[in-house]
Structure formats: C-alpha cells, structure tokens
Amino acid sequence: xxxxxxxxxxxxxxxxxxxxxxxxxxxxxxxxxxxxxxxxxxxxxxxxxxxxxxxxxxxxxxxxxxxxxxxxxxxxxxxxxxxxxxxxxxxxxxxxxxxxxxxxxxxxxxxxxxxxxxxxxxxxxxxxxxxxxxxxxxxxxxxxxxxxxxxxxxxxxxxxxxxxxxxxxxxxxxxxxxxxxxxxxxxx
Amino acid sequence: xxxxxxxxxxxxxxxxxxxxxxxxxxxxxxxxxxxxxxxxxxxxxxxxxxxxxxxxxxxxxxxxxxxxxxxxxxxxxxxxxxxxxxxxxxxxxxxxxxxxxxxxxxxxxxxxxxxxxxxxxxxxxxxxxxxxxxxxxxxxxxxxxxxxxxxxxxxxxxxxxxxxxxxxxxxxxxxxxxxxxxxxxxxxxxxxxxxxxxxxxxxxxxxxxxxxxxxxxxxxxxxxxxxxxxxxxxxxxxxxxxxxxxxxxxxxxxxxxxxxxxxxxxxxxxxxxxxxxxxxxxxxxxxxxxxxxxxxxxxxxxxxxxxxxxxxxxxxxxxxxxxxxxxxxxxxxxxxxxxxxxxxxxxxxxxxxxxxxxxxxxxxxxxxxxxxxxxxxxxxxxxxxxxxxxxxxxxxxxxxxxxxxxxxxxxxxxxxxxxxxxxxxxxxxxxxxxxxxxxxxxxxxxxxxxxxxxxxxxxxxxxxxxxxxxxxxxxxxxxxxxxxxxxxxxxxxxxxxxxxxxxxxxxxxxxxxxxxxxxxxxxxxxxxxxxxxxxxxxxxxxxxxxxxxxxxxxxxxxxxxxxxxxxxxxxxxxxxxxxxxxxxxxxxxxxxxxxxxxxxxxxxxxxxxxxxxxxxxxxxxxxxxxxxxxxxxxxxxxxxxxxxxxxxxxxxxxxxxxxxxxxxxxxxxxxxxxxxxxxxxxxxxxxxxxxxxxxxxxxxxxxxxxxxxxxxxxxxxxxxxxxxxxxxxxxxxxxxxxxxxxxxxxxxxxxxxxxxxxxxxxxxxxxxxxxxxxxxxx
Numbered sequence: 001x002x003x004x005x006x007x008x009x010x011x012x013x014x015x016x017x018x019x020x021x022x023x024x025x026x027x028x029x030x031x032x033x034x035x036x037x038x039x040x041x042x043x044x045x046x047x048x049x050x051x052x053x054x055x056x057x058x059x060x061x062x063x064x065x066x067x068x069x070x071x072x073x074x075x076x077x078x079x080x081x082x083x084x085x086x087x088x089x090x091x092x093x094x095x096x097x098x099x100x101x102x103x104x105x106x107x108x109x110x111x112x113x114x115x116x117x118x119x120x121x122x123x124x125x126x127x128x129x130x131x132x133x134x135x136x137x138x139x140x141x142x143x144x145x146x147x148x149x150x151x152x153x154x155x156x157x158x159x160x161x162x163x164x165x166x167x168x169x170x171x172x173x174x175x176x177x178x179x180x181x182x183x184x185x186x187x188x
Numbered sequence: 189x190x191x192x193x194x195x196x197x198x199x200x201x202x203x204x205x206x207x208x209x210x211x212x213x214x215x216x217x218x219x220x221x222x223x224x225x226x227x228x229x230x231x232x233x234x235x236x237x238x239x240x241x242x243x244x245x246x247x248x249x250x251x252x253x254x255x256x257x258x259x260x261x262x263x264x265x266x267x268x269x270x271x272x273x274x275x276x277x278x279x280x281x282x283x284x285x286x287x288x289x290x291x292x293x294x295x296x297x298x299x300x301x302x303x304x305x306x307x308x309x310x311x312x313x314x315x316x317x318x319x320x321x322x323x324x325x326x327x328x329x330x331x332x333x334x335x336x337x338x339x340x341x342x343x344x345x346x347x348x349x350x351x352x353x354x355x356x357x358x359x360x361x362x363x364x365x366x367x368x369x370x371x372x373x374x375x376x377x378x379x380x381x382x383x384x385x386x387x388x389x390x391x392x393x394x395x396x397x398x399x400x401x402x403x404x405x406x407x408x409x410x411x412x413x414x415x416x417x418x419x420x421x422x423x424x425x426x427x428x429x430x431x432x433x434x435x436x437x438x439x440x441x442x443x444x445x446x447x448x449x450x451x452x453x454x455x456x457x458x459x460x461x462x463x464x465x466x467x468x469x470x471x472x473x474x475x476x477x478x479x480x481x482x483x484x485x486x487x488x489x490x491x492x493x494x495x496x497x498x499x500x501x502x503x504x505x506x507x508x509x510x511x512x513x514x515x516x517x518x519x520x521x522x523x524x525x526x527x528x529x530x531x532x533x534x535x536x537x538x539x540x541x542x543x544x545x546x547x548x549x550x551x552x553x554x555x556x557x558x559x560x561x562x563x564x565x566x567x568x569x570x571x572x573x574x575x576x577x578x579x580x581x582x583x584x585x586x587x588x589x590x591x592x593x594x595x596x597x598x599x600x601x602x603x604x605x606x607x608x609x610x611x612x613x614x615x616x617x618x619x620x621x622x623x624x625x626x627x628x629x630x631x632x633x634x635x636x637x638x639x640x641x642x643x644x645x646x647x648x649x650x651x652x653x654x655x656x657x658x659x660x661x662x663x664x665x666x667x668x669x670x671x672x673x674x675x676x677x678x679x680x681x682x683x684x685x686x687x688x689x690x691x692x693x694x695x696x697x698x699x700x701x702x703x704x705x706x707x708x709x710x711x712x713x714x715x716x717x718x719x720x721x722x723x724x725x726x727x728x729x730x731x732x733x734x735x736x737x738x739x740x741x742x743x744x745x746x747x748x749x750x751x752x753x754x755x756x757x758x759x760x761x762x763x764x765x766x767x768x769x770x771x772x773x774x775x776x777x778x779x780x781x782x783x784x785x786x787x788x789x790x791x792x793x794x795x796x797x798x799x800x801x802x803x804x805x806x807x808x809x810x811x812x813x814x815x816x817x818x819x820x821x822x823x824x825x826x827x828x829x830x831x832x833x834x835x836x837x838x839x840x841x842x843x844x845x846x847x848x849x850x851x852x853x854x855x856x857x858x859x860x861x862x863x864x865x866x867x868x869x870x871x872x873x874x875x876x877x878x879x880x881x882x883x884x885x886x887x888x889x890x891x892x893x894x895x896x897x898x899x900x901x902x903x904x905x906x907x908x909x910x911x912x913x914x915x916x917x918x919x920x921x922x923x924x925x926x927x928x929x930x931x932x933x934x935x936x937x938x939x940x941x942x943x944x945x946x947x948x949x950x951x952x953x954x955x956x957x958x959x960x961x962x963x964x965x966x
Contacts, residue, residue, distance in 0.1 A: 082329050083329050085329070087329075101785035139795065
C-alpha cells in the first residue's frame with residue numbers, strides 16, 4: 001500500500017513539476033556518467049585531446065544522416081498524458097476493490113496509448129505484484145528501467161518495484177541491492 | 189333370426205375388437221405424444237442453443253491527441269454500422285459537421301464491465317482528435333467505441349448465432365413475421381388447418397408449391413430437428429409437436445425462440461441462424477437499429493435464404509422484400525406511405541468483406557489456436573464466450589490491400605516466375621506483443637491453408653541479424669570490427685563440402701561488420717557465425733522466441749532454417765522491443781455468458797538478450813534501410829520516418845522476405861509460390877515492396893530506442909572503420925560503441941575536422957559506390 005501511495009505521489013508530482021536538471025555525482029555503484037565524458041576519460045588510444053577540440057557534444061549535434069538519440073543531459077521525469085492518467089486512476093480504483101482483471105484491461109488500454117511510457121510499465125508491474133506474479137513484476141520493472149535512462153525519479157520507482165518482486169520471492173540480498181539503487185537515485 | 193343373432197354376436201366381437209384396437213391406438217398415441225412432448229420440451233427449455241464464441245476486434249479508444257482524422261473516424265463509424273443522421277440522438281447514429289463529429293456510442297459490455305451508451309462530441313484538428321466532450325460539454329478523457337464483431341468460433345458445418353432478448357428486438361419484426369408467415373399466430377393452437385387448405389388449393393392451382401401452410405410454431409419445430417424430409421409422417425410429427433409447444437408455452441416465448449432459431453443464411457461452412465446474427469451478417473449493425481426496409485428484407489430472406497440471398501440474387505431479394513412491404517401495408521402494420529418509401533430504398537446489404545462475418549480466417553485461426561491452450565473445443569463452440577481479440581480492422585484492411593496490389597503488380601510485370609504468387613503479411617505492435625493483422629494469402633477472406641502460421645520456408649538472410657546479435661552479445665565485436673570477405677570451404681559432418689558464395693559472387697577482402705550486414709554479405713556472416721559458435725547462434729534464435737531452435741549446421745547462418753512468417757514475427761518482435769520477448773497474443777480477454785472474466789493469454793515481457801547488443805543491432809538494421817538492401821523502401825515512406833529491417837531471399841529465389849519495424853509496428857512480409865517454384869524475386873523486389881507500401885500507408889512512429897548507459901555514439905567510416913567526423917564525406921556513420929572503445933582515427937578526415945566539404949555533400953548523401961553495390965542484394 002505504501003508503495004502504491006509512493007507511486008501515486010510520484011505520478012502526481014511528475015505531472016505538475018518542472019524537472020530539475022540534475023548533474024549530480026554518480027550514484028554509488030553506477031557506471032560513470034558517460035554522457036559528459038570526453039574522449040580522454042576512458043582508456044582510448046586516440047590522439048591526446050587538444051584543448052581547442054570542440055567538446056564531443058558539439059560533434060554529435062552536427063547534421064546527422066540518421067536520426068540519433070539526443071545527447072543526454074538528465075532526462076526530465078516521465079509524465080502521463082491525460083488519457084493514460086485517467087486510465088491509471090481507474091486501474092488503481094479497480095485494484096483497490098480487488099477487480100484485478102478490470103485493472104488489467106484499464107492498464108493495457110493505457111499501454112496501447114503510450115507504450116513507451118515507463119510509468120505505465122511500473123503500474124503494470126504493481127498489478128502483477130497484486131496477482132502474485134512476481135517474476136513478471138520484476139520483468140515489467142526491468143522494462144521500465146530500459147525506457148527511463150537518465151530519469152532518476154522513474155528509475156528509482158522501477159528499482160523499488162524490482163526490489164519488491166525479489167523480496168516477495170525471498171531473494172533478500174538481491175532485493176537489498178535493488179532498494180539501494182532506488183535510494184541512491186532518489187537522493188541524487 | 190339366426191342370421192341376426194349371429195350378426196349380433198359378430199357385431200359385439202367386432203365392437204370389442206375395435207374397442208381394444210382403439211384402446212391400443214390410444215395408448216400408442218399417448219406414448220408417441222409423450223415421446224414427442226419430451227423431445228420438443230427439452231429442446232425448448234434446456235440449453236436452447238449452442239452458442240459459438242463471439243470474437244471482437246480491438247475497440248477504437250478515443251482521446252484528445254489521438255492520431256485520427258475526422259474522415260477516418262467517420263469511416264470507422266460506417267464500418268461499425270453507425271448511421272449518418274441529421275441528429276445523433278440515439279445509439280448507433282452520428283453527425284459530421286466539418287471538423288466536429290457528434291456520435292451516440294452504443295452500449296457495450298467489455299471485459300471490464302458494461303460501458304453505457306453515451307452521446308459524445310469529438311473535435312478534430314488536422315489529423316488528430318483535439319477535444320472529446322459529452323453532450324453537456326464536459327471533457328471526457330478517454331472513451332471506447334463498441335468493437336467490430338469479426339466472427340465466431342463455430343463447429344465445422346455448424347450453426348452460428350447471436351441470441352437476442354425480447355427487448356433487443358424491434359417491435360416491428362414480430363408483427364411483420366406474423367403478417368407474412370402466420371396471420372393467425374395469436375389465436376391458433378399450433379397448427380392452422382384453414383391455412384393448410386388454402387395453401388393446398390393455391391398450390392394445386394399453380395401446379396407447384398407457392399405457399400406453405402405451416403405456422404411459425406411448426407417452422408420452429410421443423411428447424412429444431414433439422415429434418416427436411418417432406419414425408420407425411422414428419423409433417424404429422426411436426427404438427428403434434430407444434431400443438432404440444434403451444435399448450436405448454438406462451439406465444440411470446442415461442443416468437444422469441446423463432447427469432448433466435450431460424451436459419452437465415454450461409455457463409456461457407458457457417459450457417460447463420462437467428463435475426464440477431466443475420467442483422468450483423470447482412471447489415472453490420474445490431475438488430476435494434478434496423479429500419480423498415482431492412483426488417484422487411486430479413487423477413488423476405490426467412491422464406492428461403494438461398495433463393496432470396498441478397499448478395500447473390502439481389503433482384504429476387506428486392507422483389508420479395510417489396511412484396512413483404514406491400515403485405516405489411518395491406519394489413520395495416522405500417523402506413524402505405526412508409527411502405528412506399530421503404531420500397532424505394534436500395535437493399536443496403538453490407539459488403540461481404542466488411543461486416544459481421546468470418547472474413548478474417550487467418551487471424552481467427554490464430555485466435556482459435558491460442559484459446560485451445562486453455563479451452564476445450566466444445567467450450568469455444570457452445571457456451572457463449574465473448575473473445576476480445578487484438579485485430580486492428582483498419583490495419584488488416586491496409587495489409588490486405590498492400591499485398592493484393594503488389595502481387596497484382598508482379599503479375600503484370602511479366603517477370604518469369606512472378607505470376608500467380610502468394611504472399612503473407614503479419615503485423616504486430618512490438619511493445620505490447622499484440623498481433624494487429626494477419627493476411628494469409630492474396631484472397632484474404634478465403635479460408636484454406638493458413639500460410640502465416642503453417643507455411644514453413646527458408647528465411648534466407650533474415651537469419652543474419654540473429655548471427656550478428658549473437659556476435660555482439662559475445663562482447664568480442666563492435667560495429668566496425670573487421671570480417672574477412674574471403675572464400676569458405678567447409679567439410680560438413682556428413683562429409684559433404686560446403687562452399688557458400690556472396691550474392692554477387694564478388695570478394696571484398698576485409699569489410700567492416702556494419703557493411704557486411706548492411707549489404708547482406710554471405711561470406712563474412714558465415715565466418716562471424718562460425719567464430720561465435722553455432723550453439724551460441726542457435727541459442728540466440730531460441731532467446732528471441734523460437735520454440736524449436738534450428739539445427740546447428742553452418743547453413744543455418746545463411747537462413748537454411750524453415751520458419752513460418754509468424755515465427756519470424758515472434759523473433760523480430762523481440763528485436764523491435766528492445767530485446768524484451770513478449771509471446772505474441774491475438775487475444776486480450778475472454779468472458780463467459782454472464783460477463784465474468786475467464787483465462788486468457790496475458791501480457792508478458794522477459795529480457796531475452798542484452799539491451800546493449802540489441803540497441804547496436806537495431807542501429808545496424810537502421811543502416812540497412814539507409815544505405816543497404818532496404819534503401820528502396822524510402823520512396824514509399826514519409827520523409828524522416830526512422831525504420832529498421834532486413835531482406836531475406838532463399839536459394840534460387842524461392843522465397844522473398846522482408847521483416848522490419850518502426851517505433852510502433854513490426855511488419856513481416858513473405859512472397860513465394862505454394863509449390864515452391866522459383867519466384868525470380870529477391871527480398872527487395874517482393875517482400876520489401878509490400879512492406880514499404882504498407883508502412884507508408886499507416887499511421888506509425890519513428891523507431892527511436894533509448895541509448896543504454898554504457899554505450900555512446902561515435903562517427904566512423906563505413907568502409908575503413910576509422911573514427912571520423914560527420915563533416916568529412918558521405919561514408920561517415922554514427923554508430924554505438926561501448927564507452928572507451930579503441931578506434932583508429934581517420935588520417936584523411938580525423939574526428940576533430942569541422943570543415944564542411946566544398947561540394948556541399950552533406951553526410952546524408954549516399955557514399956560513393958554503396959548504392960550500386962547494395963542494389964539487388966538479398
């Protein structure tokens with residue numbers, strides 16, 4: 001229940017706030033933030049970086065033959081569109097009165113409207129928790145992680161879900177790792 | 189006297205004999221009546237009809253921001269049998285005024301409960317919905333249209349029907365049936381001797397059977413026992429059962445049973461029973477919404493569904509319908525004016541391809557197979573399940589058109605082997621793993637061999653991305669690793685020698701990995717696969733969702749594996765879904781007759797391969813579309829739409845494949861001959877042509893996967909693999925590498941070059957040579 005409230009809070013907060021651009025230090029245990037790393041930051045055997053070389057961001061923003069993923073500052077937190085938000089509220093009401101098949105229908109409708117929205121995959125994972133389908137809850141969380149790179153707030157919620165699904169299966173050490181990641185991201 | 193005495197004794201004996209005989213006859217009659225009584229009462233009272241599962245398409249969800257134009261919305265409403273009216277004031281009607289459509293959406297019971305009928309105003313701006321409000325102007329965030337009924341799961345040669353309750357029947361229908369078929373219905377006791385005599389008289393005079401004297405009750409009994417023998421005994425039995433029914437049940441129950449029971453048409457193996465299904469079958473809308481002329485047509489058809497088939501014999505049907513209308517006016521059921529106006533209406537029968545029938549055999553076959561995991565055949569055909577499927581009727585239509593148009597074009601092309609080709613199209617939505625459309629052949633409505641599921645054909649170069657994925661997952665390769673394009677001569681386990689060649693039989697020496705895949709080079713691919721290991725490659729096939737991984741033979745690296753288009757869709761769906769495998773679903777939900785949810789396939793995801801390897805492979809497959817064998821698709825696609833894909837051609841051009849995806853759709857297209865003759869087509873000329881025609885005709889989004897944390901994009905030279913700058917020349921490509929990967933800087937154009945070349949050749953232009961090299965590769 002507290003997790004549910006946390007997520008509701010998250011959704012609400014994400015819907016009405018402007019995301020702060022977070023530059024902060026990498027979370028413990030996470031990989032170095034490569035998005036700001038220059039050519040010299042890794043073991044690269046290229047010519048030494050000249051001070052006058054334009055920063056790599058500039059190079060990547062040059063005209064591109066194919067559309068490239070944008071050079072990432074921090075991604076603003078994911079938010080739901082009005083239609084999905086209505087369906088998520090409906091699904092939450094259905095879950096609360098134990099109508100899990102109904103909640104499934106509502107959430108799947110939302111997913112068809114915004115299949116790329118990680119918040120919906122987290123909601124789906126929460127529903128799978130209610131259905132005691134813990135492996136799928138974890139998988140939904142991992143899918144949300146893959147779709148929310150650079151969005152700390154959403155990543156924290158997804159790790160929380162992954163942690164809960166691991167804990168529900170008695171995988172406590174792995175669950176603690178996931179919770180650590182969630183904490184690290186939400187304090188960043 | 190003696191004679192008299194004798195005769196008196198005889199008479200007594202005869203009388204006694206008669207009495208005994210009469211008694212015996214009476215007992216026999218009572219026994220017969222009792223037997224008939226049991227039969228007919230059981231039939232009437234028990235489970236009166238076996239109800240095939242009804243299958244619905246996915247509903248259209250309306251919400252502000254949805255990409256749906258006013259025109260397409262109106263088309264959708266027409267498809268659902270909504271009536272354009274001056275005022276949308278009852279369910280099933282709509283009104284369009286420029287950029288606003290008012291619609292009264294019908295009530296419908298979805299898997300999550302009843303959605304009440306509702307009047308809505310939908311505002312459009314350009315190609316999307318700008319606003320959605322109810323009749324009082326209150327914003328509605330999201331609302332579903334009632335879905336299209338796409339068919340039923342009925343037993344072979346079986347009855348199909350939609351049972352309607354009395355309150356779903358327009359009051360005019362029973363009145364019309366009485367007026368035309370059985371004027372004395374309200375008063376007779378099951379049979380109408382007067383009507384029989386009249387019919388006899390008319391028929392004798394005409395020398396043929398023109399009129400039946402059967403009451404509606406007799407027709408109902410006859411239909412129950414499906415016996416068309418016209419023997420006197422049958423007639424007598426029917427009459428007795430009709431009298432029994434009348435003595436035991438109310439007139440209204442008998443009328444309702446008649447309306448749901450009677451045979452009203454044939455659709456291949458499927459017998460259309462009852463006015464509920466007939467309304468969908470002929471008009472594509474619910475019975476309650478039929479107008480006078482439509483009701484009159486159904487009553488006309490009831491007299492002889494084959495003879496008065498309005499699709500096959502429209503002139504007979506319209507003549508009989510007008511006769512019905514005249515009778516209704518004569519008997520005062522409707523006014524003469526109404527009848528005359530209705531007489532002037534066209535038949536109004538919906539296209540066979542669009543409405544209420546089993547016109548999606550390949551898709552329905554998949555629905556049936558998926559449901560057979562959880563249900564017995566008899567559950568599907570008898571107990572009235574409602575199945576909510578994933579079919580997108582509009583997409584299905586576009587896919588059918590794309591296939592038919594391209595195959596027709598090939599017919600006319602005069603190419604050797606290209607005439608009379610068959611083809612398959614499978615469309616999925618990758619993230620949710622739903623099957624949106626399946627076309628099983630150029631005659632899509634023809635139920636036969638289901639090529640999409642059962643035609644297993646060699647996949648050719650569609651295997652290559654899987655080989656490259658296994659290589660990328662091994663961590664030993666990146667997009668500009670060098671592969672040798674040199675001759676290969678292998679001894680196979682059975683002692684045969686295998687000497688594969690490139691499509692153009694040329695050798696190029698060392699080539700970059702991106703180039704080898706983009707140009708679909710065979711020799712570097714075989715080397716790569718052998719180096720990674722056949723077991724690893726076979727395992728990657730399985731990870732992507734193939735139930736039976738291919739035999740671990742070197743020829744599998746070039747796609748000597750036989751797979752169905754559906755198998756290919758399952759594997760490529762994982763590539764289109766960021767490496768997450770979702771078992772493809774054709775069914776979203778199933779509910780029982782009372783609306784309770786039952787078991788159905790669930791939305792599942794599982795991370796099948798590493799996100800980094802899939803991201804990298806997907807980028808390489810985008811290059812296939814940009815500068816490789818998929819280039820030809822560009823002219824059919826909207827500018828700027830990013831797609832990824834791969835061509836496939838089997839030996840001797842027997843199979844032409846293309847599998848590729850945008851951000852929201854995966855499409856697999858196959859072209860070939862059923863008898864496996866060569867087609868003369870490569871993947872580019874067959875599969876890709878269909879694929880791009882379809883992708884270019886639907887609303888779809890760019891493929892824009894998220895860059896995994898541990899990767900970064902760098903500019904490299906497509907040919908030399910050296911790190912370079914986008915300002916240098918057309919052979920610079922931006923590809924993902926693990927952060928910190930060692931790349932040799934280009935001598936001619938190092939990564940820090942910032943000058944634009946003088947000839948203005950921006951990096952979007954084709955690199956010299958690749959166009960010619962790429963053209964026509966499988």
